[in-house]
Amino acid sequence: MGAGLLEGNLATWAGGVPELASEAVANAQWRNATEGEKHDTCDRNDWRRASFERFQPPGGADRGFGGVLAASLAKQASAQVTSSPDTAQVQFALNLHYLLTNFLQVMIYGEGRQLPAALIRGGEGANSPGVSATSVKQIMFDVETRTIQARLNEIADEHWFRTELLRGILRADSPAQKLIDYSSTSFTTMFRLAGVIGQTETFDPYDSPNNGLLAADTLLSVQASVLAGMLPNLTNDVVQATMVTMSATAASNATAVRYMIQQRAAQQPDLLVAVDKLAAWRDRVDGTATAERPLTPTIGSDGSAVTRIGQTNADGLYLTRTPQQALNVLFMTAGAVSQGGFFPTGINGLIGTSAAN
Amino acid sequence: MAHQDISGFDDTRRRFLQMAGSATAMAGGLSFLSACNDDVVGAEAVATPTPTGTATSTVLPPTYTATDNDRLNFGLQRHYLLAAYLHRALDGGALSASMTGGAGAAGTVSGGRRVAFTDLSLLAMMREVSEATDARIAYLRRTLAGAVTAQPAINIAGGEGSPFQAIAITKRGTPPPAVNSFFDPYASENDFLLGAVALSSVVTQAIYDVTWQLAAALRTGMAAFAAGIAASDAILRNSLFVRADADVRVPAAGQSNLFGRAVTMALGRDQYDGPRAMESDAPGIGGFAGADWVYSKIDIVNYNWIAIRRTPEQALGILYASAASVSSGAFFPAGVNGTIRVSGANTY
Numbered sequence: 001m002g003a004g005l006l007e008g009n010l011a012t013w014a015g016g017v018p019e020l021a022s023e024a025v026a027n028a029q030w031r032n033a034t035e036g037e038k039h040d041t042c043d044r045n046d047w048r049r050a051s052f053e054r055f056q057p058p059g060g061a062d063r064g065f066g067g068v069l070a071a072s073l074a075k076q077a078s079a080q081v082t083s084s085p086d087t088a089q090v091q092f093a094l095n096l097h098y099l100l101t102n103f104l105q106v107m108i109y110g111e112g113r114q115l116p117a118a119l120i121r122g123g124e125g126a127n128s129p130g131v132s133a134t135s136v137k138q139i140m141f142d143v144e145t146r147t148i149q150a151r152l153n154e155i156a157d158e159h160w161f162r163t164e165l166l167r168g169i170l171r172a173d174s175p176a177q178k179l180i181d182y183s184s185t186s187f188t189t190m191f192r193l194a195g196v197i198g199q200t201e202t203f204d205p206y207d208s209p210n211n212g213l214l215a216a217d218t219l220l221s222v223q224a225s226v227l228a229g230m231l232p233n234l235t236n237d238v239v240q241a242t243m244v245t246m247s248a249t250a251a252s253n254a255t256a257v258r259y260m261i262q263q264r265a266a267q268q269p270d271l272l273v274a275v276d277k278l279a280a281w282r283d284r285v286d287g288t289a290t291a292e293r294p295l296t297p298t299i300g301s302d303g304s305a306v307t308r309i310g311q312t313n314a315d316g317l318y319l320t321r322t323p324q325q326a327l328n329v330l331f332m333t334a335g336a337v338s339q340g341g342f343f344p345t346g347i348n349g350l351i352g353t354s355a356a357n
Numbered sequence: 358m359a360h361q362d363i364s365g366f367d368d369t370r371r372r373f374l375q376m377a378g379s380a381t382a383m384a385g386g387l388s389f390l391s392a393c394n395d396d397v398v399g400a401e402a403v404a405t406p407t408p409t410g411t412a413t414s415t416v417l418p419p420t421y422t423a424t425d426n427d428r429l430n431f432g433l434q435r436h437y438l439l440a441a442y443l444h445r446a447l448d449g450g451a452l453s454a455s456m457t458g459g460a461g462a463a464g465t466v467s468g469g470r471r472v473a474f475t476d477l478s479l480l481a482m483m484r485e486v487s488e489a490t491d492a493r494i495a496y497l498r499r500t501l502a503g504a505v506t507a508q509p510a511i512n513i514a515g516g517e518g519s520p521f522q523a524i525a526i527t528k529r530g531t532p533p534p535a536v537n538s539f540f541d542p543y544a545s546e547n548d549f550l551l552g553a554v555a556l557s558s559v560v561t562q563a564i565y566d567v568t569w570q571l572a573a574a575l576r577t578g579m580a581a582f583a584a585g586i587a588a589s590d591a592i593l594r595n596s597l598f599v600r601a602d603a604d605v606r607v608p609a610a611g612q613s614n615l616f617g618r619a620v621t622m623a624l625g626r627d628q629y630d631g632p633r634a635m636e637s638d639a640p641g642i643g644g645f646a647g648a649d650w651v652y653s654k655i656d657i658v659n660y661n662w663i664a665i666r667r668t669p670e671q672a673l674g675i676l677y678a679s680a681a682s683v684s685s686g687a688f689f690p691a692g693v694n695g696t697i698r699v700s701g702a703n704t705y
Binding site for chain 1: 477478480481482484485488489490491492493495496561565568569573576577578579580581582583584585586587588589590591592594595598599602643649650651652653654655656658661662663664665666
């Protein structure tokens with residue numbers, strides 16, 4: 001590699017034009033979408049599409065990754081097996097990615113970045129449209145919070161592509177996105193239930209980067225816990241290998257957000273209290289007893305502090321939930337219901353009812 | 358520009374060519390690439406590096422049939438290394454003797470020293486990672502029960518000629534500047550994080566690769582295990598990213614800032630795991646962008662934007678610091694214990 005690359009400085013790279021600099025500059029350009037210099041949505045989507053198409057070898061899309069998966073599942077499809085155990089699980093993962101991708105993309109980049117019609121419809125045709133997410137708002141980040149913004153950008157982008165990947169696995173079995181309520185009313189309900197705010201107070205997730213982090217944490221931690229528990233229920237080798245690494249990436253995302261909250265807590269310690277109360281509330285409604293790990297650091301016997309950023313247990317294993325337990329959190333109830341909370345009309349797919357806890 | 362179909366298997370180069378906005382930029386890029394002998398095996402006319410060494414035929418690793426215990430032991434052997442590094446750096450000690458016994462050749466940890474931590478919040482986070490790593494070792498040992506393998510001889514020395522030095526620089530391309538002629542991960546908090554990220558990435562990616570192959574009875578625990586190490590890895594990478602953001606934007610002549618050093622370290626790993634530039638799509642931990650901004654690369658992902666996996670043979674190539682198939686070297690001077698112990702033929 002050229003000497004310019006070793007400098008690790010984009011200004012230097014841009015002059016030397018190594019291959020990585022070109023990409024880094026492109027990344028930087030569209031990750032810098034501040035209020036004043038928002039970049040054209042279409043440009044960005046073209047870039048995305050280009051990235052996705054890189055997967056397609058000469059000969060067409062059918063031999064791409066999604067095609068491989070489809071081929072491996074073709075036997076089931078031709079036999080009219082409509083309820084492969086994998087399908088139900090991956091459908092649920094897709095529903096979680098709808099929830100997170102819209103939220104993170106619009107929160108970071110602004111209106112227009114929610115998932116488009118082609119990525120939220122049921123199956124691959126146009127006859128089962130999804131319901132576009134309209135209630136997310138953009139959050140303004142200043143230079144002081146640039147490391148937060150950068151990492152949320154990265155997580156938002158990962159979610160976009162993971163949504164595409166999950167749809168590539170499911171193909172015709174992709175469930176359509178239903179109405180998702182991202183309004184402050186929805187989050188306020190959850191934060192009141194958890195006791196983070198009083199019964200007459202409101203919580204606006206779009207008011208500040210700190211509030212956005214709290215909101216993102218509630219959603220990301222649910223997603224990561226579901227994916228971490230999904231492997232035993234999968235049967236297809238390719239799906240298994242894919243979902244293990246998707247789970248790892250989701251756990252990394254959730255951990256990154258808890259890391260950021262830990263950082264921000266240096267100036268606003270009540271953030272830790274809020275996370276702990278939300279975690280305790282999730283434990284109350286999802287039937288997993290005390291599986292959640294608070295964020296507030298512990299003080300060891302020798303007086304040394306130890307953080308609790310990773311949602312891991314005494315064995316170092318990540319928190320897991322069933323999809324039904326996750327729905328308890330997202331529907332905001334301990335009972336067995338099929339709608340509520342963030343999903344006023346429920347979700348599509350083979351799994352749609354919360355557990356009775 | 359219409360997307361070009363660049364035949365061949367190198368994703369990095371294809372990506373660059375597709376990203377290049379015009380034919381002019383493309384021509385310029387190709388001439389640059391031809392000149393740099395980078396980690397690329399493509400169909401384009403790239404100057405062939407002069408072969409070094411005297412090997413005349415490629416030695417392939419022996420075939421083996423792994424059992425689930427072999428896979429768990431593979432994970433355990435790597436965790437011994439990560440735990441040894443964290444213990445030595447945090448408290449100057451090592452994993453307790455009660456957690457290192459088992460089948461195979463037992464060894465001790467050599468090299469390394471306590472890092473002088475002054476950032477107490479960073480130290481608190483590193484304690485979390487160390488404790489979680491120990492907890493996972495205990496979990497693996499409990500799961501393996503009578504089949505557990507012993508901690509092998511481990512060398513975690515830094516400095517000239519050390520294992521860390523071997524994976525910290527790339528032998529190809531421009532030699533590193535004199536000021537960075539050796540890598541000592543114990544010299545500072547930042548150096549420690551570079552070393553921790555290096556070891557952790559190899560350990561985590563190898564675990565992902567074996568996890569889904571396990572029998573049903575082990576999957577519940579080990580899937581949560583894989584996500585657990587992903588969480589610990591994320592703490593290390595977030596810490597390095599935040600430190601890099603706080604480092605100098607424009608390094609002094611002949612030096613690199615922390616973003617640049619993270620890139621170098623990633624390329625150092627990539628030289629031992631085969632022709633695919635696994636971390637090189639955008640290596641490192643992120644970078645500065647524009648006058649005031651920064652971008653992150655917390656997750657090492659593939660083109661589906663999910664974490665990459667390294668096969669055991671690729672991971673061993675890095676930990677033995679050898680692109681040729683060998684059964685010991687670098688961090689494991691006497692090799693590792695267990696069935697999965699020979700690195701792959703990763704030369705290119």
